[in-house]
Amino acid sequence: MTGKQDDSATLTFPDDVILGPTGRPLRQFAQPKPLKSHGPARVIALCNQKGGVGKTTTTISLGAALAEDGRRVLAVDFDPQGALSAGLGVPTHDVTTIYDLLLSRSKDPLEAIQKTGVPGLDVIPANIDLSAAEVHLVNEVAREQILAGVLRRLSADYDVILIDCQPSLGLLTVNALTAAHGVLIPLECEFFALRGVALLIETIDKVRDRLNPAIQLDGILATMYDSRTLHSREVLERVVDAFGDKVLETVIGRTVKFPDASVAGSPITQFAPEHAAAHAYRQLARELVFRGAVA
Numbered sequence: 001m002t003g004k005q006d007d008s009a010t011l012t013f014p015d016d017v018i019l020g021p022t023g024r025p026l027r028q029f030a031q032p033k034p035l036k037s038h039g040p041a042r043v044i045a046l047c048n049q050k051g052g053v054g055k056t057t058t059t060i061s062l063g064a065a066l067a068e069d070g071r072r073v074l075a076v077d078f079d080p081q082g083a084l085s086a087g088l089g090v091p092t093h094d095v096t097t098i099y100d101l102l103l104s105r106s107k108d109p110l111e112a113i114q115k116t117g118v119p120g121l122d123v124i125p126a127n128i129d130l131s132a133a134e135v136h137l138v139n140e141v142a143r144e145q146i147l148a149g150v151l152r153r154l155s156a157d158y159d160v161i162l163i164d165c166q167p168s169l170g171l172l173t174v175n176a177l178t179a180a181h182g183v184l185i186p187l188e189c190e191f192f193a194l195r196g197v198a199l200l201i202e203t204i205d206k207v208r209d210r211l212n213p214a215i216q217l218d219g220i221l222a223t224m225y226d227s228r229t230l231h232s233r234e235v236l237e238r239v240v241d242a243f244g245d246k247v248l249e250t251v252i253g254r255t256v257k258f259p260d261a262s263v264a265g266s267p268i269t270q271f272a273p274e275h276a277a278a279h280a281y282r283q284l285a286r287e288l289v290f291r292g293a294v295a
Contacts, residue, residue, distance in 0.1 A: 021225060021233075021251040022240050029250075029286035034070045035295060041074065041158040042294060043151055044218060045180035047204075050196050051167035053188040054223035056083040057258050057268075059164040061278075064267035065285035066294060067120030071159040074113070076151070077126035078176055079166040085125035089265025090114045092127040099129045101150045102175075103136055109153050118267060122158075134171040143171065144211055148179035159295050169203050177207040182218035182293055186252075187239060189225045189232040194239065218293040219248040221284065226254045250284040253277060 020026035046055045056079070063073045076098060077084035085092045096112040101124070112124045137143045151161055163176045177183065183204055187193055201217070208215050220243055226232045240247050253276060261271035269278045288294045 020249060021222070021227060021236055022247055022249055023237065024249055027249070029283055029290050032069055032286060032289040035159065038072050038159050039156040041072075041151075041155045041161045042182065043155075043161045043163065043180045044182045044184055044293065045163045045165055045173075045176040046184050046186060047165045047173060047176065047200065048185055048187065048193075048196070049167055049169045049173070049200055050188070050193050053193055054186040054221075054252065055167070056087060056164050057262070058184070058186045058221060058223065058252070058281075058284075059084055059162050060087045060267045061269060061281035062284055062288075063121050063160075063162050064118045064269045065278075065281045066160060066288075067118050068269060068282065069285060069289070071120065071294065072157065073121045074154060074158045074161045075121065075123045076161060076163045077124060078130070078147075078163050078172060079126060080128050080131035081166070082125065082127045082130075083262075084164040085123060085127070087262045087265065088116045088118075088121075088123050088267070090116060090123055090125050092125045095125060097129065098124050098126050098147075098150075099133055102133050102146050105149070109150055113154075117265075118270065121267075130172070137171060144174050144178045147175040151179050169200070174203075174207060174211070177204060177215060178211045180212070180215055182216045184218050184288075184293075185220045186223045187220050189222050189235045191231070191235060194235055197239075217246055218288065219291070220246055221248050221250065221252065223252040224254045225251045248284065248287055250280060250287050252280050252284070 018026045046059050059075055063075045067073050082092045101107050101109055101112055113122050116123055165173050165176045222236050255277050257272050257275050257277055261268045264271050272278055
């Protein structure tokens with residue numbers, strides 16, 4: 001599963017080829033062609049049990065970048081902290097949330113969908129109530145598949161559904177993995193973040209074996225990369241050695257623009273559209289289309 005590469009096989013490139021941070025030739029992914037029709041959605045869970053690695057920032061910015069390229073995107077806030085909802089500037093109280101949809105199958109999921117400031121990007125919000133969901137769901141029949149049932153009712157209206165998971169491997173995250181076609185792992189370029197990836201991939205394998213045979217690892221996304229530090233470069237090199245082509249070519253650098261955009265309740269692609277970080281997330285969106293993870 002880790003795709004460990006043979007250390008004896010060293011790739012060489014011509015001297016005039018510019019290499020990117022992952023050690024592969026640097027390339028620009030072209031803007032994808034417009035879709036002739038929309039749906040059914042491919043569901044992607046953004047998952048890492050370590051907090052602070054860029055899951056929410058990636059969900060917001062990737063969703064906005066895909067919407068820019070004409071995709072219909074639904075972002076699902078699946079973290080009781082509600083950071084995704086706050087980062088997109090949508091209300092989380094006195095509204096229908098993902099918690100309500102999990103607990104009541106009679107609820108219409110359309111009631112929970114809120115528009116954002118990005119055309120083509122919608123969101124289902126969450127708040128602290130979601131922290132009680134695991135207790136309420138523990139005795140439910142097929143409790144791992146409840147989110148999948150909710151999203152099936154919305155799939156026809158979207159091209160991609162992004163689930164922002166909480167930093168845990170509990171029942172909520174297992175629900176997200178059971179509902180997903182693919183998993184995107186944001187990974188901070190820091191040693192302690194690297195240590196948990198093997199456990200996460202083991203969990204994905206268990207979900208594939210027992211609950212969701214179709215789930216795939218869409219990629220590992222290096223985040224908070226700082227090319228000036230040896231530590232960042234060494235961690236990224238180790239990740240590429242271990243996981244090979246599963247590591248996406250796009251790398252997200254560290255910048256203060258991300259917290260500024262979060263405070264403004266806007267994705268980086270709107271808050272600072274010409275910034276390198278906005279360009280990186282547009283490249284991420286196009287790389288996922290190029291790889292077939294998104295239509």
